Amino acid sequence: MTAAVFREPGVVVVEGRPVPAVGPGDLLIKVRAASVCGTDLRISRHGHFKIAPGQHRVLGHEVAGEIVATGGPIEGYATGDRVAVTPNVGCGRCGMCRRGLNNMCPDYEAFGVSLDGGFAEYLLVPAFAVQRGNVFHLPAGLPFAQAALAEPFSCCLRGVQAVGVGPQDDVLVVGAGPIGAFTVMLARLAGARRILVANRSRGRLDRIAGYGADTLIEVGDRDLVAAVLAQTGGRGVDVAITAASSPQVQADAVQLLATHGRVNFFAGLGARVDVGLDTNRVHYQGLTLTGTTGSSNADYAQALDLIGRRRVDLSTLVTRTFDLADIADAFAYAASGAGMKAGITVGRDALEATSELEQAGARA
Ligand SMILES: [Zn+2]
Ligand SMILES: [Zn+2]
CATH class of the missing domain: 3.40.50.720 (NAD(P)-binding Rossmann-like Domain)
Incomplete structure (x- = not known):
């Protein structure tokens, strides 16, 4: 699959990667839309304390797509479900997590930071993130590009x-x-x-x-x-x-x-x-x-509900959309302040995607 990968400060490359293998309890999501956040730009320029030197990381945490594989039966989730993922996965045990404030967890993991993110054809959601409530079903009829915006909106x-x-x-x-x-x-x-x-x-x-x-x-x-x-x-x-x-x-x-x-x-x-x-x-x-910084899963649920009930209209927020291969242009557009949000779509041949997926299934 194609992915936009941070390698070191100043270096983000679009490269081919194997589709992630799906372990027990994991979800594999075919990314249908993502958007560029200031955090992506900051990491691409300066790195992040949760990315060790030499470590490569798929960026992107504003993401929505479709479940295409599950690691065994998972209560509440099935292939074909339209979902979005919240980036910050709390540890589930600390005082902040106990109060529902996974955004304030000192021991968090995050997509696009410590876990591979959504600027890729497929996003693997590990079992622990599924269990901690980071995967949300999309309201009926909500386009993927707007669902991806639910994350910054919830903040x-x-x-x-x-x-x-x-x-x-x-x-x-x-x-x-x-x-x-x-x-x-x-x-x-x-x-x-x-x-x-x-x-x-x-x-x-x-x-x-x-x-x-x-x-x-x-x-x-x-x-x-x-x-x-x-x-x-x-x-x-x-x-x-x-x-x-x-x-x-x-x-x-x-x-x-x-x-x-x-x-x-x-x-x-x-x-x-x-x-x-x-x-x-x-x-x-x-x-x-x-x-305030970030949002909790509770905030996100509220945000997605507001968007789903059309209490707010986010349809014009993505002012330009880029193919994943043109991530550098998307970053430049986001940094320029010329428009509002830079959207990312994953343009590719469905057949090719299917065969890759079968390979991933074979590995799992
Ligand atoms: Zn963001
Ligand atoms: Zn915690």
């Missing part, structure tokens, strides 16, 4: 729920990429009074207007705090969600909150930085600062 759901958006709230989203777009949709769904979106450049702002943003702020060289205060009559916003990896944006977010405002630092900064937050403002204005 945004967690991010919005963490700051409790409601009908009285003016909400600012900083960053107009896919995460910003999902967040706008969710703030709208939560009944936000007004949604402002700030972004450095114009291009993505124009796209995001269609997802429910009321006010677009092109920051450029302007002061974000001043721009938001000007838009809100000096009051500031009740909720800010930072979907841009910038220390300045994090510091600004504390300055532009209204009294009792809440901020979620959604985007990480990568390396540790002293941001210099105005904690006096946090104290005297009674602000709430929080952060």
Whole structure:
């Protein structure tokens, strides 16, 4: 099968690999759609602490497809099922996992990081990931490409729920990429009074207007705090969600909150930085600062349900689709900020796939 494989920082190659052998309790998924995440780009450039030097890894964790083989009978799953897979597999034993927070498990495994991921024709879901609830059936009629987006969407759901958006709230989203777009949709769904979106450049702002943003702020060289205060009559916003990896944006977010405002630092900064937050403002204005990372399987179930019931429409989020063989172009497109999501499809001859699969079955 064809797979996009990380070999070392800066080196991702598309190569032929054997179809993974299916062991007892495993599921083999024929990947039908995947999408490129910032995490894929980061790993491709800088590697990951869970990928040892010299180790090769199939990237990709936003993925949906069809079960084509099972390692024996597996309760609840059968060949032909349309499924999506959540990336973070918790250990199942720690305090976080016990609370259903597999995204916070210190001892996690993850597809596209410590396990081979979805930028391949086939994805092997090991038995332990099946047992820990990482495989979800797709709602009827949901296209695979949208199902793949349920993963980043679920992270945004967690991010919005963490700051409790409601009908009285003016909400600012900083960053107009896919995460910003999902967040706008969710703030709208939560009944936000007004949604402002700030972004450095114009291009993505124009796209995001269609997802429910009321006010677009092109920051450029302007002061974000001043721009938001000007838009809100000096009051500031009740909720800010930072979907841009910038220390300045994090510091600004504390300055532009209204009294009792809440901020979620959604985007990480990568390396540790002293941001210099105005904690006096946090104290005297009674602000709430929080952060979220990833999503739990419970969040994902909610997200998939919202998408499946068409409470949100993700159909326009993938703005360009690439064949797996052109993964380098897909990464470049994702990094450019020209569109929203880069989709990946696996274009190939079905007959060839079948014979490969038979070989895999013979090995299993
Ligand atoms: Zn992702
Ligand atoms: Zn755990």
